[in-house]
Amino acid sequence: xxxxxxxxxxxxxxxxxxxxxxxxxxxxxxxxxxxxxxxxxxxxxxxxxxxxxxxxxxxxxxxxxxxxxxxxxxxxxxxxxxxxxxxxxxxxxxxxxxxxxxxxxxxxxxxxxxxxxxxxxxxxxxxxxxxxxxxxxxxxxxxxxxxxxxx
Amino acid sequence: xxxxxxxxxxxxxxxxxxxxxxxxxxxxxxxxxxxxxxxxxxxxxxxxxxxxxxxxxxxxxxxxxxxxxxxxxxxxxxxxxxxxxxxxxxxxxxxxxxxxxxxxxxxxxxxxxxxxxxxxxxxxxxxxxxxxxxxxxxxxxxxxxxxxxxx
Amino acid sequence: xxxxxxxxxxxxxxxxxxxxxxxxxxxxxxxxxxxxxxxxxxxxxxxxxxxxxxxxxxxxxxxxxxxxxxxxxxxxxxxxxxxxxxxxxxxxxxxxxxxxxxxxxxxxxxxxxxx
Amino acid sequence: xxxxxxxxxxxxxxxxxxxxxxxxxxxxxxxxxxxxxxxxxxxxxxxxxxxxxxxxxxxxxxxxxxxxxxxxxxxxxxxxxxxxxxxxxxxxxxxxxxxxxxxxxxxxxxxxxxx
Ligand SMILES: Nc1ncnc2c1ncn2[C@@H]1O[C@H](COP(=O)(O)OP(=O)(O)O)[C@@H](O)[C@H]1O
Ligand SMILES: Nc1ncnc2c1ncn2[C@@H]1O[C@H](COP(=O)(O)OP(=O)(O)O)[C@@H](O)[C@H]1O
Numbered sequence: 001x002x003x004x005x006x007x008x009x010x011x012x013x014x015x016x017x018x019x020x021x022x023x024x025x026x027x028x029x030x031x032x033x034x035x036x037x038x039x040x041x042x043x044x045x046x047x048x049x050x051x052x053x054x055x056x057x058x059x060x061x062x063x064x065x066x067x068x069x070x071x072x073x074x075x076x077x078x079x080x081x082x083x084x085x086x087x088x089x090x091x092x093x094x095x096x097x098x099x100x101x102x103x104x105x106x107x108x109x110x111x112x113x114x115x116x117x118x119x120x121x122x123x124x125x126x127x128x129x130x131x132x133x134x135x136x137x138x139x140x141x142x143x144x145x146x147x148x149x150x151x
Numbered sequence: 152x153x154x155x156x157x158x159x160x161x162x163x164x165x166x167x168x169x170x171x172x173x174x175x176x177x178x179x180x181x182x183x184x185x186x187x188x189x190x191x192x193x194x195x196x197x198x199x200x201x202x203x204x205x206x207x208x209x210x211x212x213x214x215x216x217x218x219x220x221x222x223x224x225x226x227x228x229x230x231x232x233x234x235x236x237x238x239x240x241x242x243x244x245x246x247x248x249x250x251x252x253x254x255x256x257x258x259x260x261x262x263x264x265x266x267x268x269x270x271x272x273x274x275x276x277x278x279x280x281x282x283x284x285x286x287x288x289x290x291x292x293x294x295x296x297x298x299x300x301x302x
Numbered sequence: 303x304x305x306x307x308x309x310x311x312x313x314x315x316x317x318x319x320x321x322x323x324x325x326x327x328x329x330x331x332x333x334x335x336x337x338x339x340x341x342x343x344x345x346x347x348x349x350x351x352x353x354x355x356x357x358x359x360x361x362x363x364x365x366x367x368x369x370x371x372x373x374x375x376x377x378x379x380x381x382x383x384x385x386x387x388x389x390x391x392x393x394x395x396x397x398x399x400x401x402x403x404x405x406x407x408x409x410x411x412x413x414x415x416x417x
Numbered sequence: 418x419x420x421x422x423x424x425x426x427x428x429x430x431x432x433x434x435x436x437x438x439x440x441x442x443x444x445x446x447x448x449x450x451x452x453x454x455x456x457x458x459x460x461x462x463x464x465x466x467x468x469x470x471x472x473x474x475x476x477x478x479x480x481x482x483x484x485x486x487x488x489x490x491x492x493x494x495x496x497x498x499x500x501x502x503x504x505x506x507x508x509x510x511x512x513x514x515x516x517x518x519x520x521x522x523x524x525x526x527x528x529x530x531x532x
Contacts, residue, residue: 006215008169010176011160016447017183017422018159023443023476024179025161028172032307041507048478052446064157104516109483112515116479119514167332168307174328174361183422192392199363203331255401260368263400267364270399 007072014055014089015063022069023048026085029071033081035142043083043140046120049113050087050136058091058134066090082122082141090133096126158223165206165216165240173220174199177236180222184232186293194234194291197271200264201238201287209242209285217241233292241284247277310337312358314344320416321349326358329366338369345373348380353415357388362396374406383407387415425452427473429459435531436464441473444481453484460488463495468530472503477511489521498522502530 010025012018023044030040051067059065070086101115117124123139161176163169174195181191202218210216221237252266268275274290310333312326321344329337345352354370356362370386377384387409389397397403409415425448427441436459444452460467469485471477485501492499502524504512512518524530 006164006166006169008164008172009162011162013157013159015157016445018157019445019447020183020443021159021176021179023445024175025172028175032168032171034308037506038510041510044476045478045507045511048445052478052480055446107486107517107520109486110479112479112482116511116514167330170330170332171328174330185423188391189395192395195361196363196392196396199330203363203365206331258371258402258405260371261364263364263367267396267399 007070009071010069012067012069013063014059014065014067014091016052016055019048019051022051026071029073030083033073033083035083035140039140039142042120043085046117046138046140047085047087049117049120050138053113053117054087054089054091054134054136058089058094060092080141080143082139085138085140087136087138088129088133089136090129090131093128093132094126094134099126158221160222161220163218163220164214165210165218165242166214167203167206170199170202173202177222180224181234184224184234186234186291190291190293193271194236197268197289197291198236198238200268200271201289204264204268205238205240205242205285205287209240209245211243231292231294233290236289236291238287238289239280239284241280241282244279244283245277245285250277307333307336309340310334311340311344316349317416319349320351320353321347322353322355322412322416324355324358328361329359329369330361330363331365334363334365334369337366338372341369341373342376345376345380345382349382351383351385351416352377353385353387353409353412355387355412355415356390356393357412359393360390362393364396364400367396367400367402370406371402385409385415387412422448422451424455425449426455426459431464432531434463434465435468436462436466437468437470437527437531439470439473443476444474444484445476445478446480449478449480449484452481453487456484456488457491460491460495460497464497466498466500466531467492468500468502468524468527470502470527470530471505471508472527474508475505477508479511479515482511482515482517485521486517500524500530502527 010022026047027040027044030043054067068088072084074082074084099114102111121138122141125137127135129135161173177198178191178195181194205218219239223235225233225235250265253262272289273292276288278286280286308327310325310329311323313324315322374384385407388411423442425440425444426438428439430437438459489499500522503526
C-alpha cells in the first residue's frame with residue numbers, strides 16, 4: 001500500500017502569526033511518516049527557526065512578504081525515509097558563509113537560531129534563487145520504524 | 152496590535168494521505184482566530200468533506216492531481232471575523248446544481264458529504280474556474296469573543 | 303504524505319462471543335477502507351455483540367460513517383448487536399449532523415456497551 | 418493569521434514577595450516580545466523570587482529563549498531569584514540544545530521551585 005512520495009506546499013506571508021500553522025502542518029507530516037516523537041519535535045523546531053530567520057533577516061521584519069515551503073518525503077530503497085524541506089524567500093540575498101551559529105558560551109539573548117537548526121536537521125544548505133531571494137534546503141533522514149504489530 | 156488579514160495557501164495533491172495535514176493547518180488557523188471549539192471542529196469537517204469530494208468526484212480517485220486551498224480571514228469593522236476558504240481543482244467540471252445532499256432518512260453508506268458541508272459552513276459556492284476545473288468557496292463567520300481578561 | 307497509514311484497529315479483545323474492537327486515530331478517506339474491511343472480517347466470526355470503542359478516535363468524516371453504516375447493515379443480517387462506545391465530541395457531532403445517532407446503538411462507555 | 422494573539426501570561430500569583438507566573442501556549446516569534454515585556458514588568462515589582470511556570474507551554478523557540486535570557490540578566494541585577502518550573506519535553510529539549518539548562522535554575526514542578 002506504499003504510495004509514491006508526493007510533496008505538499010505551503011505559501012505564507014512573512015507574518016509571525018503564520019508560524020503556528022506551519023508548525024502544525026509539519027508536525028502532522030512527520031507523524032504520518034512515522035517519525036518518533038523527539039524527531040518530530042526537532043523537525044518542527046528546525047523549520048520554525050528557519051522561518052523566523054527569513055522573517056527577521058531576509059525581510060527585516062516586514063510581515064507581508066512571500067515565503068514558500070515545500071515538504072517532500074523521499075522513500076529510499078532501503079526502507080528509510082528522508083523528509084526534504086525547501087523554503088524560498090524573495091528577500092535580501094545572503095552570503096551563505098555569513099550564516100553561522102555563535103559560541104554558546106557567550107550567554108546573551110539571540111544568536112541561537114542557526115545553532116538550533118544545525119542540531120535539529122541532518123542537512124542545511126542556503127543558495128541564491130533564480131530571480132532573487134534565497135532557497136534554503138533542509139533534510140531529515142530516519143529509518144522506518146513502523147511496527148508490523150498493530151499499535 | 153491587530154494586524155491586517157493575510158491569506159495562507161496550501162497546495163496538495165489529491166492523495167487522501169494529505170487530508171490530515173490540511174486539517175491540522177485549518178484547525179490551527181481557526182484556533183488563532185479565536186473560534187470556539189465546536190466551530191473549529193465544524194470548519195475542519197467542512198474542509199475535509201469538500202476535499203474528499205474533489206478527490207472522489209472531480210478526480211475520480213486519482214491521487215496525483217493538484218488541489219489548491221486558500222485560507223483568508225476577513226476582519227469586519229464590527230469586530231467579527233469571517234474565514235474564507237477557497238479550493239481550486241483542475242478536474243472534471245461540474246454542474247453546481249447537480250451537487251446536492253441526499254435525504255437523510257434514506258439510510259445507506261455514502262451521500263452525506265454535501266449535507267455535512269452545508270451544515271458546517273455558512274456559505275458554499277461552486278463555480279467553474281478559468282482554464283478548467285472548479286473553484287469552491289466556503290465561508291464561516293463568527294463574532295469575536297476573545298476575552299480581555301487573560302485566559 | 304503517502305506512507306502506509308497506521309492500522310485503524312489497534313486491538314480486538316474477546317469476552318466469550320463478544321468482540322470489543324479498539325480503534326485508533328482519525329478515520330478519514332485515507333483509512334476508512336481498511337477500517338471497514340477489518341470490521342467486516344471481525345463480523346465474519348459472528349460474535350453475538352460487537353462493541354466498537356471509539357475513545358481514541360478524535361476525528362471521523364463521512365467516509366468513516368459510511369463504513370460504519372455498511373458494517374451495521376451486515377451486523378443486522380448476521381444477528382450481531384453492534385454498539386458504538388466512548389465517542390469523542392467530534393465523532394458525536396458527526397453522528398448528530400447526519401442524524402445517525404438515532405440509527406446506531408451508542409453507549410457512553412465500554413462498561414455500558416457490555417451490559 | 419494576524420489576529421491579536423492571546424496573552425502569554427495567563428495569571429500571576431503572589432505568595433508574600435514571591436511571584437509565580439503562569440504562561441500559556443506556544444512562545445514563538447509571534448508572542449515572545451509580549452512575553453518578555455510582561456515578565457519585565459513583573460520584575461519591576463522586585464519580588465525576591467520569580468517562578469515561571471511553563472507547564473502549559475508545549476513549545477518554545479529561540480525567540481522565547483532569548484526573552485528568558487533577557488529576563489534572567491535583569492533578575493540577577495535586581496537580586497530576584499529566577500526559577501523555571503514544569504518544563505514540557507520540547508521546552509526542556511530546547512534548553513538542552515542551547516546549553517542554557519545549566520544557566521537557568523530549573524525545577525521539576527512548582528512545589529520544588531517554591532522550596
Ligand atoms: N535567512 C537569513 N537571511 C539572511 N541572514 C541570515 C538568515 N538567517 C540567519 N542569518 C544571519 O545569521 C545570523 C545568526 O542567526 P541566528 O543564529 O538565528 O541568530 P539571530 O537571528 O538571533 O541573530 C543572523 O544574525 C543573520 O545575520
Ligand atoms: N467536487 C465535486 N465534483 C463533482 N461532483 C461532486 C463534487 N462533490 C460532490 N459531487 C456530486 O454530489 C454528490 C453528493 O456528494 P456527497 O453528498 O458528498 O456524497 P458522496 O460523495 O458519498 O456521493 C456526489 O455523488 C457527486 O455526484
